[in-house]
Amino acid sequence: MTATDTDTIVAIATAPGAGGVGVVRLSGPRSRAIAEALCGCALVPRHAHYVRLRAGEETIDDGLALYFAAPASFTGEHVVELQAHGSPVVLQRLVAECCTRGARHARPGEFSERAFLNGKLDLAQAEAVADLIAAGDTRAARAARRALDGVFSQRVDALATELLHLRIHVEAAIDFADESLDTLGGRELREGLARATSTVATLLAEAERGRKLRDGLHAVIVGPPNAGKSSLLNALAGSERAIVTDIAGTTRDLLHETVRLDGAELTLVDTAGLREGGDAIEREGMRRARDELQGADLAIVVLDARDPESGRTAVADAIADVPRRLWIHNKSDLLPHAPHDTDPDTVHVSARTGAGLDALHARLRTLSGAEAADAGEGTFTARARHVDALARTAAHLHDAAAQLDADALELAAESLRAGHDALGEITGRVVPDALLGHIFGSFCIGK
Numbered sequence: 001m002t003a004t005d006t007d008t009i010v011a012i013a014t015a016p017g018a019g020g021v022g023v024v025r026l027s028g029p030r031s032r033a034i035a036e037a038l039c040g041c042a043l044v045p046r047h048a049h050y051v052r053l054r055a056g057e058e059t060i061d062d063g064l065a066l067y068f069a070a071p072a073s074f075t076g077e078h079v080v081e082l083q084a085h086g087s088p089v090v091l092q093r094l095v096a097e098c099c100t101r102g103a104r105h106a107r108p109g110e111f112s113e114r115a116f117l118n119g120k121l122d123l124a125q126a127e128a129v130a131d132l133i134a135a136g137d138t139r140a141a142r143a144a145r146r147a148l149d150g151v152f153s154q155r156v157d158a159l160a161t162e163l164l165h166l167r168i169h170v171e172a173a174i175d176f177a178d179e180s181l182d183t184l185g186g187r188e189l190r191e192g193l194a195r196a197t198s199t200v201a202t203l204l205a206e207a208e209r210g211r212k213l214r215d216g217l218h219a220v221i222v223g224p225p226n227a228g229k230s231s232l233l234n235a236l237a238g239s240e241r242a243i244v245t246d247i248a249g250t251t252r253d254l255l256h257e258t259v260r261l262d263g264a265e266l267t268l269v270d271t272a273g274l275r276e277g278g279d280a281i282e283r284e285g286m287r288r289a290r291d292e293l294q295g296a297d298l299a300i301v302v303l304d305a306r307d308p309e310s311g312r313t314a315v316a317d318a319i320a321d322v323p324r325r326l327w328i329h330n331k332s333d334l335l336p337h338a339p340h341d342t343d344p345d346t347v348h349v350s351a352r353t354g355a356g357l358d359a360l361h362a363r364l365r366t367l368s369g370a371e372a373a374d375a376g377e378g379t380f381t382a383r384a385r386h387v388d389a390l391a392r393t394a395a396h397l398h399d400a401a402a403q404l405d406a407d408a409l410e411l412a413a414e415s416l417r418a419g420h421d422a423l424g425e426i427t428g429r430v431v432p433d434a435l436l437g438h439i440f441g442s443f444c445i446g447k
């Protein structure tokens with residue numbers, strides 16, 4: 001679609017409600033003409049015009065008009081921003097007047113969508129705009145800003161280029177099927193694939209950190225009844241959210257609580273204690289606990305410090321698929337002497353006295369990725385979609401390596417193609433036709 005055959009769209013760009021200043025944004029081929037009709041003067045690009053904004057003879061408000069000529073604008077189209085007093089009524093009237101003059105209401109996300117379609121932003125960057133707007137703290141905002149600057153996209157693109165070269169190499173080798181792969185640069189190919197595989201693994205780990213920074217860590221508290229799961233949730237939340245009693249089987253429903261630890265956000269979920277038997281309600285509670293663990297990033301396993309082993313056995317199968325576990329030996333106040341924690345994933349605490357909670361906070365903070373972002377490891381925000389695409393890329397490259405080892409070049413080519421496509425989903429740059437042209441245009445071994 002070109003800039004001349006699209007609609008001109010309009011929307012209030014500032015947050016709903018009253019404010020000192022409000023902004024109405026227009027994008028599309030007619031935006032300048034429409035705005036000039038409201039302002040009653042010609043608009044010069046990148047110039048702040050102080051104007052009266054009128055509907056016919058009547059003044060709606062006075063304010064500023066800013067015109068950005070295509071393609072040097074956020075959307076890549078002609079864009080006008082009208083600043084007026086931030087009254088919802090005034091802003092609605094400006095929008096209505098723009099519509100009378102030929103604009104239409106923008107759909108949610110339509111300005112960003114146009115920026116993507118016009119090549120101003122890739123998909124990951126367009127998503128980063130939304131993440132920046134929604135960022136809950138400085139760390140998340142900084143990470144979103146890095147993603148918006150293309151830090152993530154550039155690394156994805158660099159990897160995509162590596163994969164493209166590997167594909168070209170394999171496709172070319174297929175044409176020389178009667179020669180052995182070793183004479184066709186098989187070693188370079190394997191080395192290149194190993195490099196790409198390790199790059200994907202690094203990127204995947206970083207994207208996972210970025211996702212946690214954006215979504216917060218999803219941590220499920222599990223353990224046998226009466227280990228002190230609800231007490232621990234309350235201690236971490238800093239309020240008596242969950243019911244605590246000395247009756248085993250107190251908690252049945254899931255209880256979600258968002259907790260911020262020094263800027264790191266995590267969702268804690270209290271669950272019913274896991275054990276054999278129980279009445280129908282308790283059994284339903286345990287079923288819900290097991291379900292919740294399916295999507296968890298972290299299982300916080302609460303055990304009674306006086307007898308941790310029996311609890312471990314009770315939860316073993318329920319936590320089998322959770323990527324990370326933290327073992328909490330609770331009720332340390334009941335031990336004859338306080339133990340010293342050596343393994344970072346085992347922490348002795350007392351939900352009752354608060355002993356050990358600082359160490360637990362520190363560990364949770366690290367796991368939620370905030371630590372890494374603080375340390376300036378270049379974290380960017382990422383989404384589950386990106387993590388998923390990278391994981392699929394990794395799996396395809398793994399297949400390709402095995403297929404190369406078996407001299408199954410056609411299959412390896414197919415796996416590399418699938419990996420390349422999965423990667424392209426992140427930035428939205430999957431372009432098969434261009435790819436074919438590239439393959440035939442740029443490579444021929446000795447021909």
Ligand SMILES: Nc1nc2c(ncn2[C@@H]2O[C@H](COP(=O)(O)OP(=O)(O)OP(=O)(O)O)[C@@H](O)[C@H]2O)c(=O)[nH]1
Pocket residue numbers: 223224225226227228229230231232243244245246247248249250251252271272273274330331332333334349350351352353
């Ligand atoms: N001494 C001591 N008692 C604790 C501690 N934490 C919890 N308790 C007690 O242990 C009992 C059970 O605590 P809960 O928090 O209800 O345990 P739970 O694991 O949520 O239990 P269910 O929901 O029944 O599975 C209560 O009487 C708590 O007061 C602790 O650190 N020290």
Ligand SMILES: [K+]
Pocket residue numbers: 225226244245246247248249250251
């Ligand atoms: K209890």
Ligand SMILES: [Mg+2]
Pocket residue numbers: 229230231242243250251270271273
């Ligand atoms: Mg409980």
